[in-house]
Amino acid sequence: MLIHYLESFTDSLVVTEDDEIPIGVIGGREIIENIFKNPTSDFFDNTTVEQIFDKNLVILSENTTLGELLTTWKNTRRAFSIIPNHLGGYSAISGRKLLEIGANCVTDLSLSEFPEKNVISFEKDNSIKEIIQLMLGNNTRKLLLKDTNYFISDRLLIQSIAKDFDFFRNVKFLERKFEESFKLEEATKISKDMNLAEISKMMYVMPHPYVIYRDQVITPWDICMILESDRIEFMG
Known part of the structure; x- marks a missing residue:
């Protein structure tokens, strides 16, 4: 799953529990950190997502400001959050979305x-x-x-x-x-x-x-x- 999503410009997958409730996130960081500790096939065969995922998933509200979002990302060092959508699920906000915002801004910053x-x-x-x-x-x-x-x-x-x-x-x-x-x-x-x-x-x-x-x-x-x-x- 990660290989597929890495190729589509995000390095994070949301971890859910019963009724698809989001409880955390897992991505390249968790894999790299843990293969450094255990670089064997045992890690991939016997470790579950539950054992290594990051519980610090950032769930935004529609009132969250851009400044608040960026402050949170600075603290987590992960450019990834989710926000409830009108379908009753969640949509992702990642670095790719903010590139889109940057592409449509007006500025003389170079x-x-x-x-x-x-x-x-x-x-x-x-x-x-x-x-x-x-x-x-x-x-x-x-x-x-x-x-x-x-x-x-x-x-x-x-x-x-x-x-x-x-x-x-x-x-x-x-x-x-x-x-x-x-x-x-x-x-x-x-x-x-x-x-x-x-x-x-x-x-x-x-x-x-x-x-x-x-x-x-x-x-x-x-x-x-x-x-x-x-x-x-x-x-x-």
Whole structure:
């Protein structure tokens, strides 16, 4: 299920109990954290969702403001929430939805004004264990291969675990070197200073939304967080 949803731009599945009541969420973060602890087929064969899901599911109301939503996401470090809909169920609000909002805003904010941040990278001779340690230690889902515009992500890890490594059967996964294990995704290099609406439109249609501008990387998370700016006017 996660492989399917990772490919459609969300990394979270809602966990429900009796009568489809939402009680939590599970995604790439929970899988990566737990395979680091138990990188064996036993983890996939004998662990249930109930044992590892995140109970901190954010359920919004129609009166929740954008500022309140972003503050919550900063605390949870997950760009995902649900909101009751008119069908009696719930709809998801994720980073993709906020890219859509960014694409339709009016602003003069540009890429050069985005807050600077450290770019976390890995090297070709790193093991999968070292790569996951970098992800967990820096609270990031994507790492650039040093001196390139190629990156690895939790999405790639999960896809490879399921499709290429048969859920760790007869494989010492964490000890494998990166070079012998994975193909990478390519970040898009941007040379001109685009405004927020332009870069949001571009990233909204990208299968792997990850952009390099000068010495910075821009992710959907960065777009979400900058939407708090008072220099943005939202279209009705």
